[in-house]
Amino acid sequence: MQTVTDTGARNRCDVCAIRHRAVCGALSNEELEAMNGISRQRLLTPGEPILSADEEITWFGNIVSGAVKLTKLLSDGRQQIVGLQFAPDFLGRAFKERSPYFAEAATDVELCIFPKPAFERILKEKPDLEFRLFQDTLDELDAARDWMLLLGRKTAAEKVASFLYMIARRSPMIGCAHHQGGEEVLFQMPLNRSEIADYLGLTIETVSRQIGRLKADGVLQLHATREFSILDMDRLSEISGV
Amino acid sequence: MQTVTDTGARNRCDVCAIRHRAVCGALSNEELEAMNGISRQRLLTPGEPILSADEEITWFGNIVSGAVKLTKLLSDGRQQIVGLQFAPDFLGRAFKERSPYFAEAATDVELCIFPKPAFERILKEKPDLEFRLFQDTLDELDAARDWMLLLGRKTAAEKVASFLYMIARRSPMIGCAHHQGGEEVLFQMPLNRSEIADYLGLTIETVSRQIGRLKADGVLQLHATREFSILDMDRLSEISGV
DNA sequence: CGTTATGTTGATAGCCGTCAACATACGTGG
DNA sequence: CCACGTATGTTGACGGCTATCAACATAACG
Numbered sequence: 093m094q095t096v097t098d099t100g101a102r103n104r105c106d107v108c109a110i111r112h113r114a115v116c117g118a119l120s121n122e123e124l125e126a127m128n129g130i131s132r133q134r135l136l137t138p139g140e141p142i143l144s145a146d147e148e149i150t151w152f153g154n155i156v157s158g159a160v161k162l163t164k165l166l167s168d169g170r171q172q173i174v175g176l177q178f179a180p181d182f183l184g185r186a187f188k189e190r191s192p193y194f195a196e197a198a199t200d201v202e203l204c205i206f207p208k209p210a211f212e213r214i215l216k217e218k219p220d221l222e223f224r225l226f227q228d229t230l231d232e233l234d235a236a237r238d239w240m241l242l243l244g245r246k247t248a249a250e251k252v253a254s255f256l257y258m259i260a261r262r263s264p265m266i267g268c269a270h271h272q273g274g275e276e277v278l279f280q281m282p283l284n285r286s287e288i289a290d291y292l293g294l295t296i297e298t299v300s301r302q303i304g305r306l307k308a309d310g311v312l313q314l315h316a317t318r319e320f321s322i323l324d325m326d327r328l329s330e331i332s333g334v
Numbered sequence: 335m336q337t338v339t340d341t342g343a344r345n346r347c348d349v350c351a352i353r354h355r356a357v358c359g360a361l362s363n364e365e366l367e368a369m370n371g372i373s374r375q376r377l378l379t380p381g382e383p384i385l386s387a388d389e390e391i392t393w394f395g396n397i398v399s400g401a402v403k404l405t406k407l408l409s410d411g412r413q414q415i416v417g418l419q420f421a422p423d424f425l426g427r428a429f430k431e432r433s434p435y436f437a438e439a440a441t442d443v444e445l446c447i448f449p450k451p452a453f454e455r456i457l458k459e460k461p462d463l464e465f466r467l468f469q470d471t472l473d474e475l476d477a478a479r480d481w482m483l484l485l486g487r488k489t490a491a492e493k494v495a496s497f498l499y500m501i502a503r504r505s506p507m508i509g510c511a512h513h514q515g516g517e518e519v520l521f522q523m524p525l526n527r528s529e530i531a532d533y534l535g536l537t538i539e540t541v542s543r544q545i546g547r548l549k550a551d552g553v554l555q556l557h558a559t560r561e562f563s564i565l566d567m568d569r570l571s572e573i574s575g576v
Numbered sequence: 577c578g579t580t581a582t583g584t585t586g587a588t589a590g591c592c593g594t595c596a597a598c599a600t601a602c603g604t605g606g
Numbered sequence: 607c608c609a610c611g612t613a614t615g616t617t618g619a620c621g622g623c624t625a626t627c628a629a630c631a632t633a634a635c636g
Binding site for chain 2: 623624625626627632633
Binding site: 164166168170171172175185186187188192193219222225229230233234238239241243245 | 479
């Protein structure tokens with residue numbers, strides 16, 4: 093964890109964990125000082141709301157660490173997670189008065205937030221920043237469409253496998269130089285069963301049963317309810333149903 | 335229908351039906367001449383492919399008239415429509431080598447297309463154009479997330495009602511100065527039953543049954559299989575399930 | 577007018593949701 | 607540190623919604 097109480101002459105962004113991977117990567121060190129001047133840190137605990145649907149948006153943010161879920165509700169309480177975001181994702185709907193969804197911390201979350209008007213001004217002045225945000229939005233749209241295929245056409249077994257495969261591939265173990273293909277992949281699940289269900293358009297019972305089946309089939313192992321080991325990534329990928 | 339064979343001195347864009355509503359609206363008349371120089375018209379008939387998934391993208395386009403569906407496939411043939419686009423929507427995935435989906439004409443379609451490299455160059459030079467495209471992308475992302483809620487959490491009845499309500503609200507009759515709320519709304523359905531099913535994550539039989547039920551309930555009337563009259567827009571909206 | 581594509585309707589089956597009971601993990605206060 | 611209460615997760619029985627299979631009707635087309 094970095095020191096954030098020092099808001100003095102030194103630039104906080106210098107030591108930021110997501111300095112280059114976040115949208116800030118589009119800014120030079122000098123430009124970043126402007127951002128540094130208007131940004132501040134915000135810490136959230138699981139379940140804490142970040143944005144309410146239809147709420148007026150007054151600030152944007154970068155996820156420095158943790159997971160944030162974007163949800164939508166039907167009037168009778170049915171819920172759907174329409175986006176899951178991790179560091180170094182950008183948070184907030186640019187150029188709109190009100191948020192089209194709820195945003196809520198799924199885990200402990202560390203945000204770097206900045207006021208909307210100031211950010212939109214910088215956005216206007218720095219084409220690279222806007223371009224970067226544009227790229228990210230296009231990627232999010234691609235991801236949303238992938239998820240539409242899952243929601244509309246995949247079976248419960250395929251949905252759960254797809255989700256676990258996606259999370260597993262985000263694991264720090266993957267991409268580690270020492271990691272061999274075929275090796276066990278261990279990770280901490282950022283969502284509880286109810287949230288997984290809301291992400292996949294299923295019920296908690298169905299999610300639980302499908303995880304149980306994968307366990308019985310030797311595809312994965314549970315060390316705790318939120319501590320997964322994928323024993324066979326290839327099998328998991330197959331079950332995901334391309 | 336405009337004359338497009340005249341590619342002479344006069345600017346074709348001058349008489350374009352979507353001149354101001356398409357992304358071109360971000361360009362001045364002079365800037366538009368550059369676009370005019372590189373664009374050409376393309377006509378398509380229903381079912382004709384526009385882009386194949388994983389195909390290298392070589393051009394972009396605007397929809398001048400008609401409807402285009404964006405689809406994704408699972409290996410066993412299950413299909414999901416992940417986007418439905420109408421005039422004056424922009425067509426194509428900017429800044430990516432290959433298309434993440436299939437694009438196909440749903441109706442007769444009139445496109446105004448331009449080569450990808452030339453367009454991306456203009457995009458770099460005209461911040462307003464990029465900004466406009468960025469806005470459109472954000473709107474598409476919002477729409478995709480609305481659809482995720484539908485796919486994941488709505489019942490068949492709600493799905494069909496939501497879809498019909500969406501199409502009905504696009505009808506030329508709505509927004510006409512003479513149109514009264516509560517009046518019958520007539521429109522031509524751009525998709526066949528199979529395509530509606532692929533858009534809603536249902537089967538054709540279920541779609542047909544739900545339309546039948548709405549007819550029996552006096553919410554709508556069918557003059558032909560593709561000619562709908564919504565008799566009670568408010569009821570339809572209620573059934574959509576907010 | 578025959579042929580094929582598209583759409584409707586009925587019967588049946590199965591996947592997944594619902595309801596319920598129980599198990600386990602977590603947090604709080606005694 | 608343990609006891610208790612609550613939140614979270616698992617498992618089982620059952621039912622309903624929607625898919626599947628099938629037959630038929632209607633529309634589109636040459």
